[in-house]
Amino acid sequence: MEYVYAALILNESGEEINEDNLTDVLDAAGVDVEESRVKALVAALEDVDIDEAVSEAAAAPAAAAGG
Amino acid sequence: MEYVYAALILNESGEEINEDNLTDVLDAAGVDVEESRVKALVAALEDVDIDEAVSEAAAAPAAAAGG
Amino acid sequence: MEYVYAALILNESGEEINEDNLTDVLDAAGVDVEESRVKALVAALEDVDIDEAVSEAAAAPAAAAGG
Amino acid sequence: MEYVYAALILNESGEEINEDNLTDVLDAAGVDVEESRVKALVAALEDVDIDEAVSEAAAAPAAAAGG
Amino acid sequence: MEYVYAALILNESGEEINEDNLTDVLDAAGVDVEESRVKALVAALEDVDIDEAVSEAAAAPAAAAGG
Amino acid sequence: MEYVYAALILNESGEEINEDNLTDVLDAAGVDVEESRVKALVAALEDVDIDEAVSEAAAAPAAAAGG
Amino acid sequence: MSAQAERKTENLPQWKQEEVDELSELLGEYESVGIVGLTGIPSKQLQDMRRDLHGTAELRVSRNTLQIRALEEAGYEDLVSHVEGHVGLIATNDNPFALYKELEASKTPAPINEGEVAPNDIVIPEGDTGVDPGPFVGELQGVGANARIEDGSIQVMEDSTVLEAGEEVSVDLANVLNELGIEPKEVGLDLRAVVAEGVLFDPEDLDIDVEAYRSDVETAAARARNLAINAEFPTESTVPTLVAKATGEAKSLGLQAAIEDEELMPDLVTKADAQLRALATQIDDEEALPEELQD
Incomplete structure (x- = not known):
C-alpha cells in the first residue's frame, strides 16, 4: 500500500500526483520503487476525486465495526 | 493525515519510524514539515504496534465490496 | 459470469453493449461464445441503468462486511 | 474496474491471466489499454486466489445484490 | 490526552489555544509539560473547527469499509 | 464541560481531584470558577470510576457525537 | 454582631445567652453550617450518630429559639427559616455535597407506627411470610395484601402496595408490618439546608446525580478523543x-480507483463480483444470466 500512501501525502500537500513526485516520496522512504507500478498508479488515479474517495472511507464506519 | 501516511510508508518499507525518516518522506512530498508534529507522532507510536492497528482496520475486508 | 463481466467492461469503456462487441470481448478471452446468451443479455440490459445497479453494490458495504 | 473485470473473465474461461491476454480482452472492449496497469495487475494477482475472493463475496449474496 | 483536555478547557473558556495558555493549564494540573507536544497540538488545531471536530465521531478503524 | 475536562487532566497527571487542584487548573484556563460546581464535581467523582468511563467512551466512539 | 442581635441578647437569661454564644462561636469555626431534621431518631441512636460524625462534622441540638438566635449571631440568617420541628445544627469543613451523601447513606430503616404518615409507598413483598396458618392471613388480607395459606404457611402471592405515600398508618397495618418485620421508614439525619462559604444549598442542590457525572466524563473523554483524531x-x-483511519482511507481510495496493489486485489475481486451480482438482480431474463445466478 506504500504507493497509495505516497499518493495520499501528495494529495494533502497539494503537489501533483505524477511519476516524479511519487518516486521521490517513495525513494525518501527507502522503498525500492517499481516504475511500472508508479505509472499504473498515476493512470488509475487520473479521473478519481481523491478527497471524495477518502471521505467515503469515513462515511461507512458501521461496516468496519461489524467486520 | 500526511504525517500518519508517512509513518505507514516507512512501516511498509521496513525503515525505522524516526524523526529523520519521517521528515525526509514529508519533505520529498513538498510538505512544510513541523518538527513538533513529527516528534509527537514518533513519541505516540513508541508503544504502539502499528501492524496490529493496520490489521484491525483491514479486519472488514468484505466491506470492500462497496464502491 | 463472463458474459456479464464483458458487459461491465463495455460499460466502463463507453462502448455500446451489443452482440458484436460482447462477442469480441468474450472471443478475446477465449470464451466459446453462445450466441443465444449474448442476444438474451443484450436484450435484458436494454432497460437497465448499469451504473446505478453497480453503485448499489457499493451502497451495502456494511451488510457485506458481515459475510 | 475494467482491468479487474478482464482478469475475472479470463479466470472464468480458464485462460491464463497474463499481460497479453488481458490486453487482448481490454482491446476488444475498446479500452485504451495502459501497459503499466496491466503489468501491475498481473503482479498484484500473482498470489491471490481469485475463486476464494469471489466465493467470499458470494457468501453475502444479499449484500452483493445491493439490497 | 491531557494536552487535548487542556485545549478543550481553553476552548470553552474562550481563551486562545496557544502554547502559553496550554502550558499554564497543564502546569496547574501538575503535568510535566513537554514543549514539543504543546507546539504539536497548537499546530494540529490551527485549522480545525474545534466545536465541529469534537462532535464528529471519529470511528476510524471502521474506515476500512472502503466504500 | 470545562470542570470535567479539568478533572480528566488531573486524573491523567495522577494528581488528586480535589477542590484546590480543580480550581487551580480552571483558574489557569481563565475560567471564572464557581466554587459550588467544583464541590459538587469532587463529591460526584468520588463514586465514578473515571478510567473505566474513559475507556468506555473510546469503545463506543459514535456515542461521542451525542455529546 | 448586628445591632438587632445585640438588642435581642439583652433580653435573654444568662444561661441561655451562654448557650447561644457557645453555639454561635462553634458555627464560626466551620466553613459550612446546616440544619438537620432529627424526627424519629431515638436519643440513643442520635448519640451514636453524633459520635460517628466526629472528625467530619459537629452536631448540636438545642431549643429552636436558641438555635435561631445563634444562627443570626453567626451570620446564617438564610438558615433561620429551616429551623422548624425537631432539628439540630450541623457544622463542617467538609464538602457539603459529600456531607449530604454521607448522611443519606447512613440513614437506616425503621418501623412505622400507628398514626404516622407513610413517607413512601408501603409494599408487602411477594413470598413466604414464615408465619404458620392462622388468623394472620385474615389480617394480611384486611390491610390489602394478596395472601393465602400454601405449603403449610402464609404466603403473599404478589408484591402488594398496602399504603400510598402521604397516607396515615392504621393500627391494623402497623401491627401487620410489625409482625412481618417490615421497616418502611428511613431514619437518620435529614439535611435540610446548608450554607457553605456563603452559598445556600437545599437538598435538591445537594443530591447530585452521580450517573449524570459519569456520563459527562464519558462525553468529555469522547469529545477529546474525537478532537485528537479529527485534528x-x-x-x-x-x-x-x-493508523487504522489512514489505512482505511488508503484502502477506500485503492478500491475506488481500482489500484493494482496486491493488498487490494482480493477486495477488488470481491467488489467486481458484488457488482456483477448487483447487476444480475436487474436482469429479468433467466437465459441472460450465468448459470450460477439462475434460480
Whole structure:
C-alpha cells in the first residue's frame, strides 16, 4: 500500500500526483520503487476525486465495526 | 493525515519510524514539515504496534465490496 | 459470469453493449461464445441503468462486511 | 474496474491471466489499454486466489445484490 | 490526552489555544509539560473547527469499509 | 464541560481531584470558577470510576457525537 | 454582631445567652453550617450518630429559639427559616455535597407506627411470610395484601402496595408490618439546608446525580478523543485509531480507483463480483444470466 500512501501525502500537500513526485516520496522512504507500478498508479488515479474517495472511507464506519 | 501516511510508508518499507525518516518522506512530498508534529507522532507510536492497528482496520475486508 | 463481466467492461469503456462487441470481448478471452446468451443479455440490459445497479453494490458495504 | 473485470473473465474461461491476454480482452472492449496497469495487475494477482475472493463475496449474496 | 483536555478547557473558556495558555493549564494540573507536544497540538488545531471536530465521531478503524 | 475536562487532566497527571487542584487548573484556563460546581464535581467523582468511563467512551466512539 | 442581635441578647437569661454564644462561636469555626431534621431518631441512636460524625462534622441540638438566635449571631440568617420541628445544627469543613451523601447513606430503616404518615409507598413483598396458618392471613388480607395459606404457611402471592405515600398508618397495618418485620421508614439525619462559604444549598442542590457525572466524563473523554483524531493529534491512545483511519482511507481510495496493489486485489475481486451480482438482480431474463445466478 506504500504507493497509495505516497499518493495520499501528495494529495494533502497539494503537489501533483505524477511519476516524479511519487518516486521521490517513495525513494525518501527507502522503498525500492517499481516504475511500472508508479505509472499504473498515476493512470488509475487520473479521473478519481481523491478527497471524495477518502471521505467515503469515513462515511461507512458501521461496516468496519461489524467486520 | 500526511504525517500518519508517512509513518505507514516507512512501516511498509521496513525503515525505522524516526524523526529523520519521517521528515525526509514529508519533505520529498513538498510538505512544510513541523518538527513538533513529527516528534509527537514518533513519541505516540513508541508503544504502539502499528501492524496490529493496520490489521484491525483491514479486519472488514468484505466491506470492500462497496464502491 | 463472463458474459456479464464483458458487459461491465463495455460499460466502463463507453462502448455500446451489443452482440458484436460482447462477442469480441468474450472471443478475446477465449470464451466459446453462445450466441443465444449474448442476444438474451443484450436484450435484458436494454432497460437497465448499469451504473446505478453497480453503485448499489457499493451502497451495502456494511451488510457485506458481515459475510 | 475494467482491468479487474478482464482478469475475472479470463479466470472464468480458464485462460491464463497474463499481460497479453488481458490486453487482448481490454482491446476488444475498446479500452485504451495502459501497459503499466496491466503489468501491475498481473503482479498484484500473482498470489491471490481469485475463486476464494469471489466465493467470499458470494457468501453475502444479499449484500452483493445491493439490497 | 491531557494536552487535548487542556485545549478543550481553553476552548470553552474562550481563551486562545496557544502554547502559553496550554502550558499554564497543564502546569496547574501538575503535568510535566513537554514543549514539543504543546507546539504539536497548537499546530494540529490551527485549522480545525474545534466545536465541529469534537462532535464528529471519529470511528476510524471502521474506515476500512472502503466504500 | 470545562470542570470535567479539568478533572480528566488531573486524573491523567495522577494528581488528586480535589477542590484546590480543580480550581487551580480552571483558574489557569481563565475560567471564572464557581466554587459550588467544583464541590459538587469532587463529591460526584468520588463514586465514578473515571478510567473505566474513559475507556468506555473510546469503545463506543459514535456515542461521542451525542455529546 | 448586628445591632438587632445585640438588642435581642439583652433580653435573654444568662444561661441561655451562654448557650447561644457557645453555639454561635462553634458555627464560626466551620466553613459550612446546616440544619438537620432529627424526627424519629431515638436519643440513643442520635448519640451514636453524633459520635460517628466526629472528625467530619459537629452536631448540636438545642431549643429552636436558641438555635435561631445563634444562627443570626453567626451570620446564617438564610438558615433561620429551616429551623422548624425537631432539628439540630450541623457544622463542617467538609464538602457539603459529600456531607449530604454521607448522611443519606447512613440513614437506616425503621418501623412505622400507628398514626404516622407513610413517607413512601408501603409494599408487602411477594413470598413466604414464615408465619404458620392462622388468623394472620385474615389480617394480611384486611390491610390489602394478596395472601393465602400454601405449603403449610402464609404466603403473599404478589408484591402488594398496602399504603400510598402521604397516607396515615392504621393500627391494623402497623401491627401487620410489625409482625412481618417490615421497616418502611428511613431514619437518620435529614439535611435540610446548608450554607457553605456563603452559598445556600437545599437538598435538591445537594443530591447530585452521580450517573449524570459519569456520563459527562464519558462525553468529555469522547469529545477529546474525537478532537485528537479529527485534528490528527497523535497520542498513545489515539494513534492506533489514526493508523487504522489512514489505512482505511488508503484502502477506500485503492478500491475506488481500482489500484493494482496486491493488498487490494482480493477486495477488488470481491467488489467486481458484488457488482456483477448487483447487476444480475436487474436482469429479468433467466437465459441472460450465468448459470450460477439462475434460480
